Each structure stands twice: as C-alpha cells, then as structure tokens.
Amino acid sequence: MTFASDQPSSTSGLSPTSRRMLALREAVFQEWEARVRASLQPAQALSRPILVDTLPAFYDNIAQSLSADYPRASAVDGTTLAAEHGGERARITAYDHEALIGEYQVFRWAIFEVLQREGVALCAQEILAINASIDAGIKEAVAAFVLVHGALRERFAAALTHDLRGPLGATSTALELIMMSNDPEKMKAFAATALDNVHRMNAMIHELLATMAFHSGEQLSLELSHFDILELVQEVRRDAIALHGPRVRIAGQSVFGWWDRHAMKRALENIVGNAIQYGREGTSVTVSSKEVSERLLLAVHNEGEPIAPEEQETVFEMYRRAQASKLKRKQGWGIGLPYVRAVAESHGGSIALDSTAERGTTFAIDVPKDCRPSKGAPTLA
Template sequence: MLELREAVLAEWETRVRACLDKAKELSHPILIDTLPAFYDNIAQALTADYPRVDAGDGTTVAIEHGGERARITAYDHESLIREYQLFRWAIYDVLYREGVQLSRSELLTLEASIDNGIQAAVSGFVMAHTALRERFAAALTHDLRGPLGTVSAALELILMVNDPARIKTLAAKALDNVHRMDAMIHELLDTMAFHSGEQLALQLAQFDIREVILDIQVNSAGAGRPQVDFGDRAPIVGWWDRSALRRAIENLVSNAVKYGRAGCPITIQADEIHGRLQLSVHNEGNPIPPEEQESIFQMYRRSEKARHTRTNGWGIGLPYVRAVAESHAGSISVDSHAERGTTFTIDTPLDCRAYSGAPTVV
C-alpha cells in the first residue's frame, strides 16, 4: 500500500480534476491537502497487529480536510463527498492494476475507513462553515451599528431642536446613513443571490465610466485618507449598470485603503482595448499570497492577513465585485507581488447589452 501511495494519489488527482469543476483550478498543494496522511492511516489499519482499527481511529485528519475545504475552496458538501468516493475507486483501480488482492477483512477495513472519513470530513466542513457564518454575522452587525447609531442620534436631536435649518441638516445626515445601510444590505443580497446561481438584475445604461471614477475620487478625499489618483483620460462610453459598477469600484478602493501601505496613493486606471473596458485599482503594500488569490473572491472568505488583523470586513466585498464583473460578461483578476504591489482589474465588454444573460461561474 505504501509503495503505491503516489500512484494512487496521482490517479485520484486526475479523476478529481476531471470530475469536479470546483477542483480544476486548485493548486496541487491545496487539492492534495491531508489525503497523503489519510492514505497512510489506511495502510496502517490494513497492517496486521498495528493498533489502528481504521483510517479515522484516534485522528482528526479527515475533519481537518473538511475544514480546509470549507475555508479555502469553493467546495460544497457534495463535492467533498464525491472526492472521497473517487479516492476509494482510485485505490481499488491501482491495486487491481498492480495485481494486489485484499482479503474480505481488509476490504471491510478499507470501506470503513473511507465511509468514516466521509462522515468526519463533512462534520469538519459543517463546523467550519458555521464558524464562517458566525464571523460574518458579527462583522455585519458591527458595520451596521455605525450608520444605525448615527441615524438614531440624528433623530433624537431632531426631536429636541426647533431650528428648521438644523433639523434639515440632521435629517439629511440620517437619510444619508439610511442609504448607506440600504446599499450594504443590497450588496449582501445581490452577492448571496449570485452565489446561488442567479444573475444580478442589471439596469444597463449608456454613460462615461470617467464620471463614476471621478465621483468616487472626490468622495474618497478626506483627512487621513490615502490619495486616489486618476489621470486625465479620454472618454470611455459603454453600456453598464452604473450603480453596480460604481459599488464594485468603491469596494476595490475601500479594499486598497484597508490593506495598502500607509502614505502611498491608490491609483485607478481605465482603458478601452479592443472594445473592452479594463479598469484597475492599484495599491502598494504586502502582497496577497498566490494560494489565497482565488479564495478571496469566495463568499465569507478573507485573506490570512485580514483575518489576523483588526481590520473589519464581511468577506463579501470582493465576491460582490466578481458578481458584478461576471454579470457584465466580464471578469475580475488580481496581480499581487511585493515589488509590483496589488492590482485588481475589472475587464468587461464596452457594450454589455447582448451579454447580460451570459452564464457565470459560481
């Protein structure tokens, strides 16, 4: 069994990448995960007089595998179960090909190991997802309390003052924060709908993307905030959803503010290339590790650095940007390096009217 381990793992990886869409783009270290250790446990359980009943006896290796699938990949529970089933058949086929025969007792041990591994992995998967949702709920509550507190304070002051001008100012402040909360909730609902397989309901209109970027640039200015640079460029007119695209760019700018190097400007660039819009947001600072560059676009997931800092976030900002880009028949990519900085790029057709119903990857 141990001599055939690499052959089994190679066979399994080939089958998983062919059968599971969610596994195709995973790097080898992420895909293989804890399965080598799980395989070794199976070999130990099949060894006479070795004190291990099955591969899951006295170990959490399968639980950790399920937890990592929940935290790092876009797997659902069906994908997790399916990869263990493929693991079972990879073992059987390699053993058959190599002329290795198992006794009835060994077959039962192997079957029990796989079945118990599936149960433990699903348990770890559910526990990790529960923890992610609880963290998300806490972040959501924290972020909503700010504007809600402002609205409450403004309304209390309105009840106490008689100056019409003062009342109008307070009412405008309250309304602005209500709109802010409404935008946050809509972003959440849109992102959840997108990740359930639904298209975003786009309201396409013709406009110059520079108008949106310049408005974001003005609204981003303020004491203590990084400078947002946007050069003097030619008009880029296209058919997009103004509100959705604006929110997506704001999320990228907000992300650059949170994680960019203090004192360094944020750069927005927009270009028209071959009938497409390429819009990028760049910041200097610590790079996003290659193994995290895909997972940050998944629901409720944040980079390792973000999780271990005091920076608040829901883990839906970048997934929302992906939802907007893909619903416009485009894409969102990231380029991140210690010397180049980090650049997020939205790439969509100039005229999205003919593609608004294009399929998206969930």
C-alpha cells in the first residue's frame, strides 16, 4: 500500500528499490520521530498524528520518484503536499522556520540510515533524487510557512484593530465629558469608565504579543462524533450515483475516528462533485480512505485535464479563483474547495492536491483520527 499524493491503486509500476523503500516506511518514521523529538523542542509536546502530518505521503512520493518508469520526477512534482506541511506547522504548532528545516534534515538522515541498515543499495542517481526531493520539499514548506504566518498575523492585527475601536471610542468620549463637566461625582464616574476601557485595550494588546499569529484564523464550529469514515463515503457514493450515474467507485477501508460528520460529508461531496464535473467523460472517480500513523487519508481521484501548477493554490482561494474564472470567462473549480480546506484545517489537518496529465488529479484530506485536541484549529480558508 502507498500513501503517495496521487493515491495509486497498486505499486506494480514501481521499481524494486521503490517498493523496498515503501516497505520500510514505518521503520524510517520510528527513527525520525525519536530523533526529531530529541533534537527539536517544539516537536516534543506534539501527538504523533500532528507530528507526522503529511510526511508519510511525501515519503511515498520520494519512493515513487526513484522509479524511472513512474511519472513522478520528484516528491513535489505536481503536488502541494510539502506546502501543506509547512502551512500546518505554521497554523497549529509552535514551530519556527528553523525547526521546520530541522525536521526535514532529520528526515533525510532517517531515510538514509534505515535504508543502509536494511541493506538497500542506492545508486548515485537514486541518492541524488532523494536529496533533490527533500531540498525541494524544504523550499516549498518554508515558503508556505512564511506566507501562512504572515496571513495569520495580518488577520489577527485586523481583528485587534477592529476590536480596539470600541474601547478607544468609549475612552475618548469619557475624557471629553470629563473636560466639559464641573461635577466631581460625574467626573469620577467618567474617569472610571475611561480606566475600564484602557484596561480592556491593554488586555487585547497583551494577547496580541502573547499569541503572535495564533488563534487568528476563521474557525468552523465543529460537532465531533465517533464514526466510520467508510460509511460516510458509501453514503456520498450513493447520492452521487443518483445524480450522475455509476461513475464513483470506492477503494477504501474502514477508519473509525472523531470528526464532524456533517462537515466531512459536505467536504467530500464538494470534491466528488468537482471530480465528476472536471474528470474525463467515461472515466471513474475513485474515493479512498486509509489510516496512516493515527491519521485519516481521505482522497478523491479523477482522470482528465490537469490543474496547471500556477493554478493549484488558487483553487482553494475564493477571491483569487473567482477573479481567475472571470478573466478566463469559464467556470472555475467553484467556491466549495475553500470550504473543503476550512473543514480539513479546522480538524487540525490539511488538504493536498496532486495533478498532472499522467497521474490524473487527486485531492487528499489528511487529518488526525481523533480531532478532539485540534478542534477549532486556525484556518486560512
């Protein structure tokens, strides 16, 4: 089984080295987790599902890139996976950019250490391919990390500015009334009002300094319950068949976890609807569900015209996508995908996109199985 971002149905097209690397995934992550917790302070308090994040899929992408006959040149080829990893680190952890780079460096060490220990002989080209994938992953993850931190800081500052207007206005009014009054009792009451509002503003400023950019995102109100995601997938498939015919197939497994059932259903309906609409006519849309490192990987794959690399991020951004659709005078991927991102991120996870002509298009929601600790995580959607 592979967790790669294009969600292939089998590993038959991979080289022996790639398949061996996939078989050693868990050993690599055991080494990586132990070393990253020991060397990076921000990683020590994270639960395993939050710590491993989207890295298992990135690891499997690296394995694919070692196969000459497989249509993936590197782990970041045609996918937003590394960027989503950086975005998650910015939104729901105390990482800085040095910790983010550090965990990739440990990841590189763990891969080569385990492969060497298990007798997997790599040729020079394969070593270069692994290093190139990790270096590219670092670049994309750090770029997304910086952008997300900037967006969260701007949003928090805007919200704080808005909230400060009320107590600032009340303080100004009270001081003006003090200047106009000669009644000591009234002046004392007005001064008390002004002082109360100064304290309110002081508390807001302290919150800004303490939280930096966290707690600044829009949050969905989640009603978490325990259920099997496969039952939800089957329900969405039945509804899709009633509307569009038997194009949707399931290649998933039961995964029980704590999620908002209504929100996850709406998110999956949006992705499946887009896959049917934009998939090549006559081809199947495949929905898969897998468990990896206490996380749920819920993916939808379709064949058809790929999403261009320069447009892959805009499909999740309502304003930019609407503008792009207007300029091109054709219907875009719709406003549903920003909602899908909000659902994934509010559950403490993310959604990644993988799209090329050879591999088709895959949207993958990657969230912890138990989202109760991450409920209401900051989002960008």
